[in-house]
Amino acid sequence: xxxxxxxGARDAGGxxxxxxxxxGLRQPSTTRLLADRLxxxxxxALGELGVQTQVDVVEVREHGHDLTxxxxxxxxxxxxxxxxETVVSADGLIAVTPIFSGSYTGPFKTFFDVIDDGALAGMPxxxxxxxxxxxxxxxxxxxxxxxxxxxxxxVVPTGVFGATEDFGSADRRSVGSTxxxxxxxxxxxxxxxxxxxxxxxxxxxxxxRERTDPFSDxxxxxxxxxxxx
Amino acid sequence: MQFGVFTVSDLTQDPTxxxxxxxxxxxxxxxxxAKKSEEVGLDVFxxxxxxxxxxxxSSPTTTLAYIAAxxxxxxxSTATTLITTNDPVKIAEDYAMLQHLAGGRVDLMMGRGNxxxxxxxxxQDIRNGIPLAIENYALLHxxxxxxVVDWQGKFRTPLQSFTSTPRPLDGVxxxxxxxxxxxxxxxxxxxxxGDGFFHNNIFWPIHHTRQMVRLYRQxxxxxxxxxxxxxxxxxxxxxxxxxxxxxxxRRFRPYFDVAPVYGHGPSLEEFSEMTPLTVGxxxxxxxxxxxxxxxxxxxxxxxxxxxxxxxxxxxxxxQIEILGTEVVPVLRKELAVGRPAHVPDAPTHASLVxxxxxxxxxxxxxxxxxxxxxxxxxxx
Numbered sequence: 001x002x003x004x005x006x007x008g009a010r011d012a013g014g015x016x017x018x019x020x021x022x023x024g025l026r027q028p029s030t031t032r033l034l035a036d037r038l039x040x041x042x043x044x045a046l047g048e049l050g051v052q053t054q055v056d057v058v059e060v061r062e063h064g065h066d067l068t069x070x071x072x073x074x075x076x077x078x079x080x081x082x083x084x085e086t087v088v089s090a091d092g093l094i095a096v097t098p099i100f101s102g103s104y105t106g107p108f109k110t111f112f113d114v115i116d117d118g119a120l121a122g123m124p125x126x127x128x129x130x131x132x133x134x135x136x137x138x139x140x141x142x143x144x145x146x147x148x149x150x151x152x153x154x155v156v157p158t159g160v161f162g163a164t165e166d167f168g169s170a171d172r173r174s175v176g177s178t179x180x181x182x183x184x185x186x187x188x189x190x191x192x193x194x195x196x197x198x199x200x201x202x203x204x205x206x207x208x209r210e211r212t213d214p215f216s217d218x219x220x221x222x223x224x225x226x227x228x229x
Numbered sequence: 230m231q232f233g234v235f236t237v238s239d240l241t242q243d244p245t246x247x248x249x250x251x252x253x254x255x256x257x258x259x260x261x262x263a264k265k266s267e268e269v270g271l272d273v274f275x276x277x278x279x280x281x282x283x284x285x286x287s288s289p290t291t292t293l294a295y296i297a298a299x300x301x302x303x304x305x306s307t308a309t310t311l312i313t314t315n316d317p318v319k320i321a322e323d324y325a326m327l328q329h330l331a332g333g334r335v336d337l338m339m340g341r342g343n344x345x346x347x348x349x350x351x352x353q354d355i356r357n358g359i360p361l362a363i364e365n366y367a368l369l370h371x372x373x374x375x376x377v378v379d380w381q382g383k384f385r386t387p388l389q390s391f392t393s394t395p396r397p398l399d400g401v402x403x404x405x406x407x408x409x410x411x412x413x414x415x416x417x418x419x420x421x422x423g424d425g426f427f428h429n430n431i432f433w434p435i436h437h438t439r440q441m442v443r444l445y446r447q448x449x450x451x452x453x454x455x456x457x458x459x460x461x462x463x464x465x466x467x468x469x470x471x472x473x474x475x476x477x478x479r480r481f482r483p484y485f486d487v488a489p490v491y492g493h494g495p496s497l498e499e500f501s502e503m504t505p506l507t508v509g510x511x512x513x514x515x516x517x518x519x520x521x522x523x524x525x526x527x528x529x530x531x532x533x534x535x536x537x538x539x540x541x542x543x544x545x546x547x548q549i550e551i552l553g554t555e556v557v558p559v560l561r562k563e564l565a566v567g568r569p570a571h572v573p574d575a576p577t578h579a580s581l582v583x584x585x586x587x588x589x590x591x592x593x594x595x596x597x598x599x600x601x602x603x604x605x606x607x608x609x
Contacts, residue, residue, distance in 0.1 A: 068494065069494045069495040072492070075432070075503075077499075077503065218413045218417045218444060224414055
């Protein structure tokens with residue numbers, strides 16, 4: 001698939017493409033549940049800005065073998081290549097992982113490891129994470145945020161962490177929450193909504209990017225000979 | 230169309246017996262592989278270059294000269310010659326010398342080498358891989374075409390009035406292929422000079438090979454060397470054969486599963502689907518490789534990796550036997566069908582000499598340091 005083709009397909013008039021990377025491992029997955037809520041809220045927020053949104057979900061688990069194989073062989077299978085292209089050609093990204101041992105899971109990291117350098121530079125990103133206990137909640141800021149800083153992505157200030165108690169508490173309140181559950185709205189929904197409203201204008205305002213294809217537009221040899229690249 | 234084998238000269242444990250060959254055994258095996266390849270009618274034997282264990286081939290011209298002395302017909306090539314870490318002056322000298330000894334049976338394939346630690350051993354830095362390949366080859370290209378070279382670049386000491394000896398046999402430099410898997414700059418380089426482009430696709434999906442070759446062909450035409458379908462293309466390949474295809478899979482799987490580079494990764498079945506690896510009957514190999522031109526166009530050279538991953542010599546020789554007697558003769562016939570007359574064969578020394586209008590003795594005697602004139606000019 002040609003990168004230019006993907007880019008050309010983007011409708012400048014008011015449609016954006018949102019990629020969702022979900023690294024949940026179970027069925028049903030709390031991680032996917034959170035990812036879907038974040039995507040839905042972002043679509044609503046973009047709608048309020050007059051922008052239509054197409055959402056494409058990448059389930060990292062489905063590419064588990066291919067990711068390991070790519071580390072061994074150096075090239076991506078066709079389906080993994082398609083998944084990577086889905087992410088790097090999007091106008092915005094929602095990335096959600098379970099937290100294991102204080103950080104993102106291995107497969108989540110591997111997925112971002114095999115993406116080309118610079119491919120996510122400037123990409124508006126919303127981070128989410130899930131875990132069994134709220135004691136992991138800083139993993140978004142201490143583990144995920146540095147990863148996306150390295151990738152030079154544009155990460156919104158609100159990261160949404162969901163612990164079991166956020167989804168399971170009978171009174172629909174988060175334990176220890178301080179973010180305004182007095183009106184009966186569950187705090188996680190408040191955070192999801194705030195994060196989506198932070199992401200939406202960045203996605204809406206993203207200019208179509210020019211990506212040059214080195215296979216159809218090579219550097220002329222005279223320039224290479226002169227020490228250029 | 231040329232068919233041949235290449236070896237990367239690895240010393241790998243045979244996973245079925247636990248045996249690791251000695252350097253002496255593997256060096257002797259390379260000679261045996263080359264001789265067997267000639268015996269069964271293959272066209273090319275190509276030898277890799279490495280400067281670190283577990284490989285033996287640090288000095289390919291020594292090995293190839295020895296093989297040249299024991300063979301008559303087979304073309305001797307490299308896979309690859311490190312254009313980044315070798316001094317281009319030494320490449321010019323060594324391969325010109327080899328060409329004289331081999332009577333015109335030598336060509337070369339340039340490659341950068343992707344082993345980071347090797348570069349500093351030769352005073353270089355892998356981060357300069359592409360600029361090194363470009364500058365060094367530009368110098369090498371001149372050293373084989375100009376008797377006296379003044380030169381200055383970034384990566385080696387300048388040359389003043391330098392003459393690389395011996396001068397190319399019959400006044401014609403060896404044909405050069407440029408090998409690269411991922412770098413469009415190298416396809417561009419090959420196209421610029423009108424040299425050959427070799428895509429060693431043994432570990433890569435064909436759609437990637439297709440776009441690299443397409444780029445090379447378009448740029449070959451752009452630089453005025455002929456039409457795109459006249460560009461000189463080579464491909465890698467990897468096969469293991471037995472008359473019973475299930476037996477081929479059964480025998481090769483233990484080597485595949487733990488092979489350097491791709492072992493412990495995809496399954497043999499997945500890898501066979503994604504790359505040109507074909508494990509099966511000779512007919513399956515014929516069918517697979519007869520279809521490669523559908524992806525890259527009619528091409529000039531097909532080399533097979535046949536001896537890696539710890540396969541014992543006797544097995545390798547059996548494989549070469551099958552390749553030479555059952556597979557290649559059929560492929561030659563099938564690939565000749567529908568091949569346009571204007572698509573050239575791979576250049577050889579003989580064809581390049583003919584193109585240049587016949588052989589010329591290019592000997593340079595001494596050059597006078599004051600007048601810059603050569604001894605023979607002074608005497609004339």
